[in-house]
Structure formats: C-alpha cells, structure tokens
Amino acid sequence: MTEQPQRPASYREPRQARSAATLARVLRAAEEIASADGLEEMTIAGVAERAGVSVGTIYRRFEDKEQLIAALSERMLERREESVAERLRTADPSLAGVMDAYADALLQSFADSSSLFPELLRARGTRALDRGARTITELHRLLLEAAAPYADQILRSRPQEALDTAARAILGACFHNSVRPDPVTGDEERRHYADELSDMAVAYLLTPDRRSSVPT
Numbered sequence: 001m002t003e004q005p006q007r008p009a010s011y012r013e014p015r016q017a018r019s020a021a022t023l024a025r026v027l028r029a030a031e032e033i034a035s036a037d038g039l040e041e042m043t044i045a046g047v048a049e050r051a052g053v054s055v056g057t058i059y060r061r062f063e064d065k066e067q068l069i070a071a072l073s074e075r076m077l078e079r080r081e082e083s084v085a086e087r088l089r090t091a092d093p094s095l096a097g098v099m100d101a102y103a104d105a106l107l108q109s110f111a112d113s114s115s116l117f118p119e120l121l122r123a124r125g126t127r128a129l130d131r132g133a134r135t136i137t138e139l140h141r142l143l144l145e146a147a148a149p150y151a152d153q154i155l156r157s158r159p160q161e162a163l164d165t166a167a168r169a170i171l172g173a174c175f176h177n178s179v180r181p182d183p184v185t186g187d188e189e190r191r192h193y194a195d196e197l198s199d200m201a202v203a204y205l206l207t208p209d210r211r212s213s214v215p216t
Contacts, residue, residue, distance in 0.1 A: 029117035
C-alpha cells in the first residue's frame with residue numbers, strides 16, 4: 001500500500017488583533033520577497049527583516065518555511081475568492097454585467113503577484129492543487145449564484161452547463177495569461193482583455209446550439 005505524503009501541520013492562528021496585524025505584515029513581506037526573488041530565495045530571516053519583526057516571532061507562528069509558504073498560498077487564494085465575490089456583488093444587474101464583473105475580477109486577481117501563484121502551486125504539489133480546486137469550486141458557485149436571476153436569457157439547450165463552460169473558459173484564459181511569457185499588463189490593456197473574454201462568453205451564452213442536444 002502506497003503511503004500518503006505527510007502534510008505540514010497548520011500554523012497557529014492569531015487570537016488577538018495585534019497578533020493578526022503582525023501575521024498580515026509577515027505574509028505581506030513574504031509575498032513581496034517571493035514575488036521579486038522567487039520562493040527559493042525567500043528565507044525566514046529575510047521575511048522577518050522585511051516585516052520588521054524578529055525571527056523568533058515568525059517561528060512562534062510557523063514551524064518552518066514550508067508552513068509559511070502554505071499560509072501564503074492560502075492567503076492568496078482567499079484574496080481571489082473575496083475579490084471576485086465583491087465584484088459580483090456590485091455587478092451591473094444583467095447577464096452581461098455579471099460576466100463583465102467575473103472576467104475583470106479574475107484577470108485582476110491573477111495579475112496580483114501573477115508570477116508567484118504558479119510557483120506556489122508547483123512548490124506545494126498535490127496539497128496546493130487540492131486547495132486550488134476548492135477555490136475554483138467557490139468561484140464557480142459565486143458566478144452561478146450571481147447569474148441565476150438572468151438564466152432565462154441563456155439560449156443554449158443546457159443553460160447551467162453552458163454557464164459552467166463559459167466560467168471555465170474565462171478562468172482558463174486568466175490563468176494562462178498569468179503564466180505566459182508575454183502577459184497582458186497595464187490597466188487599460190487588462191480591461192480590454194477582460195471585455196474581450198466577457199464578450200466571447202456572452203456571445204456563446206446567447207447563441208443557440210448548432211448541433212442537436214444529446215439525449216439524456
């Protein structure tokens with residue numbers, strides 16, 4: 001029987017506001033260093049210096065660098081979920097408005113430390129991919145919830161499947177942009193690309209099937 005790889009234990013969550021603020025400062029410093037120099041170059045000592053705390057302060061929260069990386073990955077995924085949720089809450093009340101908000105929020109979230117996110121997934125392997133899959137599931141749920149009032153506008157034979165396909169296409173395009181050697185950069189270009197992705201998705205959703213539906 002193949003043994004499952006051990007997972008690092010969870011780091012110690014802060015219980016006081018001051019501790020939470022210190023943790024946020026440490027994670028922000030870790031992200032800045034890792035984004036600029038890569039995970040290999042990130043050290044506990046370097047993070048402590050950047051955050052303005054002692055090395056001991058970090059080791060009281062994290063057992064090792066691996067736990068710090070795990071917390072950093074968690075923070076980035078949570079931030080993606082929160083930013084997409086907020087943009088969908090304030091989206092224009094229409095199918096196109098929801099898709100516009102979804103594409104814009106995803107592209108913006110991947111632009112945030114875009115070079116670091118794929119490295120985090122590679123560094124943490126299966127465990128990171130599992131957490132990433134949960135985020136993808138949550139992003140899908142948020143989109144389906146926001147688009148539900150406008151589902152009757154979708155002309156595909158299977159509206160929910162079509163919406164899922166459109167969501168996957170936008171997510172894939174945004175992730176691909178974050179790892180390609182010539183990503184779309186700058187606010188104006190990013191907004192234009194988000195508009196293109198949204199237009200593509202809306203055109204698909206408002207176009208009847210070209211082929212007969214497969215019997216269920």
